[in-house]
Amino acid sequence: MSDNLLTLEGVHTHIGAYHILHGVDLVVPRGQLTMLLGRNGAGKTTTLRTIMGLWQASQGRISFGGKDITSQRTPQIAHLGIAYVPENMGIFADLTVKENMLLAARNARSAAQMDEQRLQWIFKLFPAVEKFWNHPAGKLSGGQKQMLAVSRAIVEPRELLIVDEPSKGLAPSIINNMIEAFQQLKQSGVTILLVEQNINFAKRLGDTVAVMDNGRVVHAGSMQALSQDEALQQSLLGLSL
Structure with missing residues (x-):
């Protein structure tokens, strides 16, 4: 290969x-x-x-x-x-952080079906994602939105x-x-x-x-x-x- x-x-x-x-x-x-x-x-x-x-x-x-x-x-x-995070981040401002993450988790229909082990790994990378889990994504700071955008891209394994x-x-x-x-x-x-x-x-x-x-x-x-x-x-x- x-x-x-x-x-x-x-x-x-x-x-x-x-x-x-x-x-x-x-x-x-x-x-x-x-x-x-x-x-x-x-x-x-x-x-x-x-x-x-x-x-x-x-x-x-x-x-x-x-x-x-x-x-x-x-x-x-x-x-x-392949996951892509555009320059404008593509965050859905009216949805919560959890809802943004769930949209990207194609194999889950509810937050309970998301890979808990992977979520915990993401939370360690970006603690703000866990802290603001139930907050509207549009109210996050610029840095927090960027963390969410990257977290969303890796919520499922990517090469x-x-x-x-x-x-x-x-x-x-x-x-x-x-x-x-x-x-x-x-x-x-x-x-x-x-x-x-x-x-x-x-x-x-x-x-x-x-x-x-x-x-x-x-x-x-x-x-x-x-x-x-x-x-x-x-x-x-x-x-x-």
Whole structure:
């Protein structure tokens, strides 16, 4: 079995008249945390949405676990064991935290049927989810909503977790909590693909990294190597880690 759980080969995406992705090549190694970096407008979110089938690739191939998923619909892709947390988190504000979690637990029709052992594991990762279990999700803070969004994505076992900018707008203490949670998720065997703008967040978490610019991956390698090469950081991102 390939060491790469997810592979994109020459992926192009058009949205209306706009050509957004121009031949993206990306590999996500199994069991590792891959960071997808790049300036605003580089195509990172479009790449995630194309992987999930929310936008269809107009050219190229996307494979997951060796299976071609390029033309599959989003529900089919999710059933393969891929969870996606979009940048806007997708929280149902009028529902309680419990109801949001139950919606994602496809094998449960009531909270009593949810996997209790898995819930307790999630509560240890994100104590706020348990604390506000019966509260309307719309009344949570930004950091608490992000914790709920990730918790909802992992309420059932997933092979791959894709998250778009998990640290955006969060306080430093919440970011540290999120980093610890992702580290524990990785240790549990979940493969993770993160889009991130917080470079410290990326440096602390990433095993591998891909940098996008103008709809292409222009650099791929180890996160450690990029974090130690200031000239490369300036060239790719216009900043120093």
